Amino acid sequence: MNLRQVRYFCAVVEAGSATSAADSLHVAPTAISMQLAQLETHLGGELFDRSRRPMELTSLGKYFYPRAKELLSHAGRLDEEARGIASGQRGWLGIGFVRSVSFSVLPAAVRRFRQSCRDVHLDLVETLSEYQPERLRQGRIDVGVARFIGPIEPSPDLDHTVVLDEPLVAAVPLDDPLARQRSVTAAEFSRLPFIHYPKDPRSPFGQQMLTALKLAGGDPHLAHEAIEIHTALALVGAGLGATLVGRSTSKNNRRDVRFIPVKDLDLRTRLVILTRAREDNRLVTLFRDALSKSCGR
Incomplete structure (x- = not known):
């Protein structure tokens, strides 16, 4: 299954026929039919009841259609955001956080950050302190907001900034x-x-x-x-x-x-910002400053 097949299927549903869908997509009707046939083969069942005029969705088609629309919506948003980041018009910042900060300093930090970076997409990922280092190394997050009791084991590839000791x-x-x-x-x-x-x-x-x-x-x-x-x-x-x-x-x-x-x-207990060492990322610096100010630093 690929996005073209899903897109063609949704177009047929919305246009009412393969011919009308082909006209709106500016492709040959045979291209629509071929992609639909491949999609149905992959799914293992028919999406349309072709014995009726106009065609109607089968039970499988009724199940598949709203989820296909959701998939296309997500794909479109991903495409738009990725292109914006690639062109420098938008940014992305992954933030891992422990849930205790969602009551206090995290909302204030996000508001401060948003004042200067309105077009940056913040991907907030709730994760325990012990899991944040590996997520940083994997590139899943760019900033970790962790909480520890006692000493913190240093890692040469990570920077630790204490922003709250309470x-x-x-x-x-x-x-x-x-x-x-x-x-x-x-x-x-x-x-x-x-x-x-x-x-x-x-x-x-x-x-x-x-x-x-x-x-x-x-x-x-x-x-x-x-x-x-x-x-x-x-x-x-x-x-x-x-x-x-x-x-x-x-x-x-x-x-x-x-x-x-x-x-x-x-x-x-200490609230600590974890970041990758020797990484020059303006957004990471701005968020770290916003969180520090929210903690009174």
């Missing part, structure tokens, strides 16, 4: 007695079941939080594992336990969760 705060259910306190201790926090995130074998983030709570005198009981922070906070809001998040994550967040400091917990 404490972790407790996220507790709004109707829990702890929510009425100005701060909590690790021991007090541990009275609530702990909600661990992210649930991924390559991420040490959740285990690092548990270890720090134990060192601070807490005795956390693991109750639930969430794939990502949004789910973890939803479980907190439902009263199923508590968790820890970066302080910036508490801004513009859920109304059924209270965020309060853990006064004896010496644990901080």
